[in-house]
Amino acid sequence: MRWLLIFLGWFVDWARGTYWYLVGKRSSLCKTTQSSSGPQDVSQATKDAVLRQEFSRDAIQANLDVIVIGSGLGGLTAAALLAKLGKRVLVLEQMDQAGGLCQSFKEKGFDFDMAFHGLGQVHENSLLKVTFDQITDGQLKFAELEPHVDTVVIGKGQEAKKYTIYSGKRNMEAHLKKQFPNDAKAVEELFKITKICTEKIHMLCMLKVFPLWFARVILATGIVDLISPIFKYARSSTADVLRSLTANKDLQTVFCRFFYGCSPKNASCVINAVLFHHFKRGAFYPKGGASEIPYHIIKFIQRHGGQVMVRAPVSDILVEKGAACGVTVTRGDSEVTINAPVVISNAGVFNTFQKLLPPEIQTQPEILECLQHLKLSRGFFQVFAGFNGTQEELGITSTNFRLFKNNDIDAMADEYFNSSQEAAPDNIPMIYISFPSAKDPNAKDRFPGQTCMVIHTIVKYEWFEQWKDLPAADQKAYEDYKMRFANNIFDWACEHFPKLREKVAVLHAVSPINMHGLGAPRGAMLSADHDLERDQPLNIAKTRSSTPIKNLYLSGQDVFSNGYAGAVHGGIICASTVLGHVLYIDLMLHKRKLKEKASKKLD
Numbered sequence: 001m002r003w004l005l006i007f008l009g010w011f012v013d014w015a016r017g018t019y020w021y022l023v024g025k026r027s028s029l030c031k032t033t034q035s036s037s038g039p040q041d042v043s044q045a046t047k048d049a050v051l052r053q054e055f056s057r058d059a060i061q062a063n064l065d066v067i068v069i070g071s072g073l074g075g076l077t078a079a080a081l082l083a084k085l086g087k088r089v090l091v092l093e094q095m096d097q098a099g100g101l102c103q104s105f106k107e108k109g110f111d112f113d114m115a116f117h118g119l120g121q122v123h124e125n126s127l128l129k130v131t132f133d134q135i136t137d138g139q140l141k142f143a144e145l146e147p148h149v150d151t152v153v154i155g156k157g158q159e160a161k162k163y164t165i166y167s168g169k170r171n172m173e174a175h176l177k178k179q180f181p182n183d184a185k186a187v188e189e190l191f192k193i194t195k196i197c198t199e200k201i202h203m204l205c206m207l208k209v210f211p212l213w214f215a216r217v218i219l220a221t222g223i224v225d226l227i228s229p230i231f232k233y234a235r236s237s238t239a240d241v242l243r244s245l246t247a248n249k250d251l252q253t254v255f256c257r258f259f260y261g262c263s264p265k266n267a268s269c270v271i272n273a274v275l276f277h278h279f280k281r282g283a284f285y286p287k288g289g290a291s292e293i294p295y296h297i298i299k300f301i302q303r304h305g306g307q308v309m310v311r312a313p314v315s316d317i318l319v320e321k322g323a324a325c326g327v328t329v330t331r332g333d334s335e336v337t338i339n340a341p342v343v344i345s346n347a348g349v350f351n352t353f354q355k356l357l358p359p360e361i362q363t364q365p366e367i368l369e370c371l372q373h374l375k376l377s378r379g380f381f382q383v384f385a386g387f388n389g390t391q392e393e394l395g396i397t398s399t400n401f402r403l404f405k406n407n408d409i410d411a412m413a414d415e416y417f418n419s420s421q422e423a424a425p426d427n428i429p430m431i432y433i434s435f436p437s438a439k440d441p442n443a444k445d446r447f448p449g450q451t452c453m454v455i456h457t458i459v460k461y462e463w464f465e466q467w468k469d470l471p472a473a474d475q476k477a478y479e480d481y482k483m484r485f486a487n488n489i490f491d492w493a494c495e496h497f498p499k500l501r502e503k504v505a506v507l508h509a510v511s512p513i514n515m516h517g518l519g520a521p522r523g524a525m526l527s528a529d530h531d532l533e534r535d536q537p538l539n540i541a542k543t544r545s546s547t548p549i550k551n552l553y554l555s556g557q558d559v560f561s562n563g564y565a566g567a568v569h570g571g572i573i574c575a576s577t578v579l580g581h582v583l584y585i586d587l588m589l590h591k592r593k594l595k596e597k598a599s600k601k602l603d
């Protein structure tokens with residue numbers, strides 16, 4: 001029986017590969033050679049000219065092929081791929097700067113990334129790196145960070161225990177085993193699972209590409225389970241899988257250290273496994289800051305005849321005879337209608353289906369069914385701190401810190417999210433600390449003598465909701481409440497970085513009611529929550545780029561997973577669906593070619 005299964009798995013992989021290779025039609029995506037590297041450090045004005053092109057009805061080119069709503073990484077990726085393949089694209093962004101969660105902003109002279117802390121899997125000739133090179137003409141440069149990626153601290157004060165995470169194809173596992181000598185077997189098993197979940201993730205992606213009836217059949221009959229255990233891991237909660245491997249709560253916490261608001265007992269094992277694996281081949285940061293990403297992708301889109309306009313809030317998606325045919329941009333009193341045969345929304349499923357579609361369509365059963373298994377993710381609370389002092393003076397490095405009050409994330413989260421509004425700020429169970437200026441090799445030149453720290457935690461929107469419309473009279477109460485969170489978070493961070501306190505020049509806090517103006521419903525910047533229900537295989541199959549509305553497609557983090565890598569994959573899946581051609585074929589073949597070339601060079 002075992003051999004039969006191995007054969008089946010091998011056969012399916014082989015058949016797919018051969019099919020792709022022999023009959024898979026190629027597009028011209030990876031055909032052109034890339035231009036050599038342009039100037040690295042451009043002025044803010046040069047960047048702004050690209051990132052802040054204001055909406056103008058008269059400037060819109062005629063005969064658009066595609067309109068993209070929202071300029072997050074997912075929307076830009078889809079737009080760039082389609083532009084390169086000859087489509088006339090227009091990206092419309094409601095904010096005054098393009099880039100979505102890849103934006104940077106200034107606060108009292110300090111430059112902060114809105115959300116970017118690091119990206120994995122962009123080592124040379126990885127699929128993600130190949131994709132970035134394709135959509136930026138190889139202009140986007142990543143700096144590899146120190147191998148000491150993360151420090152996890154469990155507990156406070158004298159009792160606190162520290163674990164360190166190092167990147168490295170083999171070293172990550174070896175280093176963890178050293179710290180958990182009694183659980184070496186469990187660590188090994190965990191790495192096996194993360195490897196399966198990462199390497200076989202395309203099997204989950206394929207569910208979104210197959211016709212839904214076919215996906216239903218192979219899932220219902222259990223055929224998929226004969227092919228790979230990844231389907232089982234998708235169905236299982238992270239907590240259950242961990243419990244079956246080890247009783248060591250510290251190890252469990254280290255495994256779940258990427259806390260994004262969904263507790264291990266409510267999250268699919270696949271998502272935690274993929275996150276855990278993400279930095280195995282190194283952590284990376286774009287040289288020049290996060291906004292380099294949209295800057296280079298937009299330049300690429302423009303070079304291929306596309307346009308990206310800001311201050312262009314889309315208020316409606318136009319639907320005629322059941323098919324999307326354009327959008328309305330509403331600015332103040334003026335409404336501009338723009339038509340195109342394809343509309344892509346990167347504004348998230350909830351905005352798309354509950355706000356932008358015509359009201360009578362929002363309530364149609366097919367639309368309701370798309371949202372049935374999805375719920376909003378939790379909000380983030382962010383603290384942006386700026387210091388007068390160099391990295392060396394302050395004793396910081398590119399290592400992230402993840403502090404947990406204790407080693408039971410499930411119980412901590414239950415208690416915390418059950419807190420009253422009054423008690424919540426004193427009950428924060430975890431914080432994440434990152435030092436962007438230590439990650440960017442250009443930061444020393446760009447901002448001499450300055451250092452930045454960003455800290456975040458997860459919060460409940462309801463704690464802040466009463467101030468969402470912020471009448472001036474209530475502003476003080478809101479500020480006070482917000483600063484209770486901010487100060488507690490900052491104090492906790494200072495326990496580990498005592499030199500920071502006296503050098504602090506800026507302490508800026510952002511709560512779910514003012515999430516940088518990104519338009520996320522109820523502060524849910526990650527859009528749909530990554531809970532167990534979302535990641536049930538049938539629900540993975542159901543959440544796809546195509547929608548019940550003809551010619552309306554989704555891109556970005558809701559299509560596959562959140563994270564910058566997730567948003568890029570959302571963009572690739574979206575462009576593939578629009579074109580009716582699986583662009584992964586071209587990217588994979590190109591990647592293989594580059595790998596062969598690299599190994600020849602080595603010989």
Ligand SMILES: Cc1cc2nc3c(=O)[nH]c(=O)nc-3n(C[C@H](O)[C@H](O)[C@H](O)COP(=O)(O)OP(=O)(O)OC[C@H]3O[C@@H](n4cnc5c(N)ncnc54)[C@H](O)[C@@H]3O)c2cc1C
Pocket residue numbers: 069070071072073074075092093094095099100101102114115116117118119312313314315346347348351380382456517518519525526555556557558561562563564565566567
């Ligand atoms: C605090 C925080 C930290 C994070 N850190 C990391 C990290 O270190 N590494 C990592 O991999 N991931 C991280 N993530 C996750 C990652 O940022 C996201 O998953 C990813 O950026 C989502 O990209 P997107 O394109 O789907 O959406 P977004 O970037 O959110 O883009 C959506 C865009 O649509 C626009 N929009 C919305 N409505 C309209 C409208 N009606 N008209 C026009 N435009 C509209 C918005 O203004 C926005 O620009 C983090 C997320 C958060 C919140």
Ligand SMILES: *[C@@H]1O[C@H](CO)[C@@H](O)[C@H](O)[C@H]1NC(C)=O
Pocket residue numbers: 265266531
């Ligand atoms: C989380 O999981 C627990 C037990 O596994 C379940 O009782 C609870 O309803 C879940 N909560 C959510 C929000 O899904």
Ligand SMILES: *[C@@H]1O[C@H](CO)[C@@H](O)[C@H](O)[C@H]1NC(C)=O
Pocket residue numbers: 414415418
């Ligand atoms: C939540 O809070 C209520 C009231 O404060 C309490 O009765 C209940 O036991 C708490 N539940 C959890 C899971 O902590």
Ligand SMILES: *[C@@H]1O[C@H](CO)[C@@H](O)[C@H](O)[C@H]1NC(C)=O
Pocket residue numbers: 388502503504505
């Ligand atoms: C930090 O430096 C700026 C500019 O040099 C100065 O205005 C500010 O007062 C300084 N703040 C602190 C806390 O040293």
